[in-house]
Amino acid sequence: MTVDQLDPPPPPSLRDLRPPPRFAGVAFETYAPQDPTQVAARDRLQEFVLGRAWRHEEATRRAAEPTARQTRTLRWPWRRQAPQPGAGLYLDGGFGVGKTHLLAAAYAAADTPAKRYLSFQELVYLIGVMGMARAQAEFATSDLLCVDEFELDDPGNTLIVKTFLAACFAAGTAVVTTSNTPPAAQGQGRFNASDFKREIQSLAASFEVVPVNGADFRQRLKQGSWLSEAELAARQDREGSPAPRLIVAWDELLELLRSMHPTRFGGVLAQVGSVYLHGVRPLASQNDALRFVHFVDKLYDRQVVLRASGEGPLADVFDASYREGAYAKKHHRCASRLAELLGEEVGERRPSVTL
Numbered sequence: 309m310t311v312d313q314l315d316p317p318p319p320p321s322l323r324d325l326r327p328p329p330r331f332a333g334v335a336f337e338t339y340a341p342q343d344p345t346q347v348a349a350r351d352r353l354q355e356f357v358l359g360r361a362w363r364h365e366e367a368t369r370r371a372a373e374p375t376a377r378q379t380r381t382l383r384w385p386w387r388r389q390a391p392q393p394g395a396g397l398y399l400d401g402g403f404g405v406g407k408t409h410l411l412a413a414a415y416a417a418a419d420t421p422a423k424r425y426l427s428f429q430e431l432v433y434l435i436g437v438m439g440m441a442r443a444q445a446e447f448a449t450s451d452l453l454c455v456d457e458f459e460l461d462d463p464g465n466t467l468i469v470k471t472f473l474a475a476c477f478a479a480g481t482a483v484v485t486t487s488n489t490p491p492a493a494q495g496q497g498r499f500n501a502s503d504f505k506r507e508i509q510s511l512a513a514s515f516e517v518v519p520v521n522g523a524d525f526r527q528r529l530k531q532g533s534w535l536s537e538a539e540l541a542a543r544q545d546r547e548g549s550p551a552p553r554l555i556v557a558w559d560e561l562l563e564l565l566r567s568m569h570p571t572r573f574g575g576v577l578a579q580v581g582s583v584y585l586h587g588v589r590p591l592a593s594q595n596d597a598l599r600f601v602h603f604v605d606k607l608y609d610r611q612v613v614l615r616a617s618g619e620g621p622l623a624d625v626f627d628a629s630y631r632e633g634a635y636a637k638k639h640h641r642c643a644s645r646l647a648e649l650l651g652e653e654v655g656e657r658r659p660s661v662t663l
């Protein structure tokens with residue numbers, strides 16, 4: 309299929325906030341720690357989710373108990389259990405150390421239906437479209453909120469997220485989040501973070517920081533690279549990759565990514581099984597680079613097959629002028645994910661459907 313055959317993607321919605329396909333089946337048991345901090349992080353997170361009395365469990369237990377009136381015994385009001393206050397855990401570390409794996413494992417292990425998993429960017433977007441009051445009311449019913457990739461990119465987000473999270477904690481919600489940046493260093497290099505020191509410090513204070521160190525786990529996996537145009541064409545003809553297969557030229561992809569909010573990229577990729585991307589070249593602007601990073605994040609999360617033609621090392625898709633700047637970690641993470649995606653073999657041959 310081609311770009312003009314794609315349907316307009318829907319905006320993110322409150323329904324279906326769960327881990328993406330790549331992380332849908334992960335568990336604490338499938339996490340193989342490679343570093344002492346990873347053992348500690350796994351144990352702390354496991355204790356955090358298994359040790360909590362979820363409000364929904366409390367409600368079920370209370371409903372099952374006979375009421376004081378039925379049993380004709382007197383119940384002292386102070387014996388009623390106070391609701392557990394909210395709590396926050398912040399997994400902080402480099403990319404590829406398994407933070408998202410652990411986050412999705414926590415989601416899976418939490419024995420409550422009132423749990424939600426989404427990316428930080430999706431969260432900020434949802435608060436924006438719903439308005440703060442409605443977002444707070446909707447999310448206040450959650451026992452557990454899992455937020456992947458906490459990144460304060462602009463001052464507006466800082467205030468919004470601080471207010472929103474304070475309300476979550478007050479409502480008794482447990483929040484687990486992952487980030488490549490320690491909480492107190494959020495915003496640095498991206499905006500005048502010192503003007504928001506108070507807000508950032510208050511955010512940081514509401515989380516227990518759990519460091520996750522170690523080498524990029526993806527280095528252990530087969531590393532892919534750009535293909536030549538001839539190799540890409542041959543793969544496109546012969547490879548039994550999942551359908552529908554989107555065939556797209558580099559400039560066409562960049563146009564597509566510029567035409568919508570990044571929170572819609574997931575909705576685009578929900579429509580395809582594989583992407584054949586022709587003629588990757590270095591990205592001249594930081595804006596295009598951030599859009600491409602986000603697109604690769606979604607390809608990765610959704611386990612879409614990617615094949616691409618280009619030249620040189622993968623990291624060189626980001627121009628030297630900004631590569632090591634404020635978003636350096638995002639660029640490195642993207643190169644790591646690209647290497648994993650491009651190295652992934654296609655499973656058994658599946659019939660390809662032409663739309």
Ligand SMILES: Nc1ncnc2c1ncn2[C@@H]1O[C@H](COP(=O)(O)OP(=O)(O)O)[C@@H](O)[C@H]1O
Pocket residue numbers: 334338339340341342346402403404405406407408409410486525526
């Ligand atoms: N210790 C581990 N045991 C098993 N799989 C791991 C481990 N660490 C990472 N992985 C796998 O490596 C990939 C990258 O991990 P991920 O959780 O995305 O890292 P991060 O979020 O820290 O960048 C995922 O496929 C994940 O399941």
Ligand SMILES: [Mg+2]
Pocket residue numbers: 407408409456486
């Ligand atoms: Mg991650």
